Amino acid sequence: MAFKSWFSMPVVKADDEEELVDPQAALREKCQAKGHIESLYNKYQECNDRVNGRSKTTETCMEELFDYVAELDHCVAHSLFSKLK
Numbered sequence: 001m002a003f004k005s006w007f008s009m010p011v012v013k014a015d016d017e018e019e020l021v022d023p024q025a026a027l028r029e030k031c032q033a034k035g036h037i038e039s040l041y042n043k044y045q046e047c048n049d050r051v052n053g054r055s056k057t058t059e060t061c062m063e064e065l066f067d068y069v070a071e072l073d074h075c076v077a078h079s080l081f082s083k084l085k
Contacts (some may be wrong), residue, residue, distance in 0.1 A: 023083040024076060031075035040068040 031037055047061035 024080055027076045027080055027083075028072060032073055034075065036069070037071050037075060040064070040071055045067045 032041065043063055044064040044067075046060075047064045051057055051059050051061060
């Protein structure tokens with residue numbers, strides 16, 4: 001117990017006055033409105049609806065999901081790091 005009283009970890013607290021906002025979430029919403037990303041999302045939704053409409057299928061929508069997420073992240077990456085502190 002003597003070691004714990006001698007050695008203490010520093011505590012870091014955020015300012016209560018400043019509300020932290022995730023810039024990635026805002027940028028994702030902005031990028032989702034772009035035409036080519038919106039079309040990828042629609043392809044994913046169509047695939048998802050098709051798969052959910054069947055009882056026995058081996059089809060998955062992983063390719064559509066990866067295409068959509070990769071393009072969305074690519075769009076966000078262009079301006080995300082300039083907004084970080």
